[in-house]
Amino acid sequence: MTYLNADGMKPETIKIACSNCNLSELCMPVGLNSDDMKKLDEVVAVRRKLKRGDVLFRNGDSFNSLYAIRTGFFKTCVASEDGREQVTGFQMAGEIMGLDGIVSNHHNCNAVALEDAEVCIMPFDNVEVLSREFPALQHHVHKIMSREIVRDHGVMLLLGNMRAEERLAAFLLNLVQRLHARGFSQSELILRMSREEIGSYLGMKIETVSRTFSKFSEDGIIDVKQRNIRILNTEALKQIYNPQSCH
Amino acid sequence: MTYLNADGMKPETIKIACSNCNLSELCMPVGLNSDDMKKLDEVVAVRRKLKRGDVLFRNGDSFNSLYAIRTGFFKTCVASEDGREQVTGFQMAGEIMGLDGIVSNHHNCNAVALEDAEVCIMPFDNVEVLSREFPALQHHVHKIMSREIVRDHGVMLLLGNMRAEERLAAFLLNLVQRLHARGFSQSELILRMSREEIGSYLGMKIETVSRTFSKFSEDGIIDVKQRNIRILNTEALKQIYNPQSCH
DNA sequence: CGACACCTTGAAGAGGTTCAAGAAATGTGG
């Protein structure tokens, strides 16, 4: 599995314009006519390329912009004062980062590229100005934020109620579903994050993550070769994630 | 401890107008002049009173409005298909509910009054129309959603990293801090939710919640009389919640 | 090739859950 854009083009060949971006349906699908769409291009100031490991923004950085992922894969994480770290999400092409910074004008988490990546920088002032002009854009911004809230509530359910196997099954199904929506395989994926980062996201220790992968593998549900995962039995995964209520 | 409004008035005596609402600084502190503020009154269509146990909206209900709490106390909760329930938050006066519904036009959680309550109904179409007219209101809406995202990330950190005592300490400190911001005591509070609901929110079983309360009580940190809690040693609670890193 | 980061596996241990019973508070009806 390679990790090119959905159209297979290399990032460098793509023009810096929302009106000309093959991700627009994922990122800013505002349903504008093409004239309006060109105005929307004003939102994006510039793009930025990052290498694996680069930090896009840090907790405490002043907030100016939202970031739309063109290519690549990110994690966001928060930390408590005593140093405990929690991965709050993994983001891929078409997803928006930085919403946490609006409330206080400072970012509240770290965003780190887990592979080489490119993001569109959208100064939030521009977003607000254009939102006032284009109701469709305004509503889309609201939907993006609402979606993040709904997603977070799902993670709370996972962390508050599920056991290790259920968490990992939910995680894999969610990842592969999002990748599939971007044109990748339904059954194969490459994990861009370490076992430790998975564990942090799912509220389990690295050893438990590893053991659970091994268990799934022994049971013939998935095939694990390091970070290459092949899902052999999607139904079994769904079963684990959401066992038939058999009170 | 009584649970009147901050100004001690009974709800019935208050006019239905944001420009005349003593919660405006909490709820919609948009910094408008008083003429603009009157226009803002158009946002609120009407209020609704609820009795303890009443459901404000349900998972699946079509989304039309946001709700600002005038008085009372709510919980919001999501459920998985197999019936596991997760309380995603407890809301009090001045806080906004319903943001989860924007993305899909359907509410994604249940909102239940934990005591008699009154909410201001804000049709979201109105909010969007007026947001385009008033940049200050627009930005405020964005901040409210961003704050919810940041709060959710904090809960993830709690659920993913903390132990039972830390969770309960964080919970109590958060509750009392929010109540204090509304004019209530820094050290006394009445829990409006059951042990079971606390447990659901914090990812622990009811027995563990009860035992942890007992432990805190034995240690002289809090005084527990059913749902009446008096915090005897705030510093000790903070210590538990955020132990000095002592490598 | 060697150093380092990352991952896996085993065994012992701890924190939280489950099961069970009883106590306290709350609500209901006479």
Add this chain to the structure above:
DNA sequence: CCACATTTCTTGAACCTCTTCAAGGTGTCG
């Protein structure tokens, strides 16, 4: 207003899942 039923909360004991500690294996990159 009291008696009874019901819900909510507390506590104990056994159990289980996940963590912790430890060691070794695998892969990667200079």
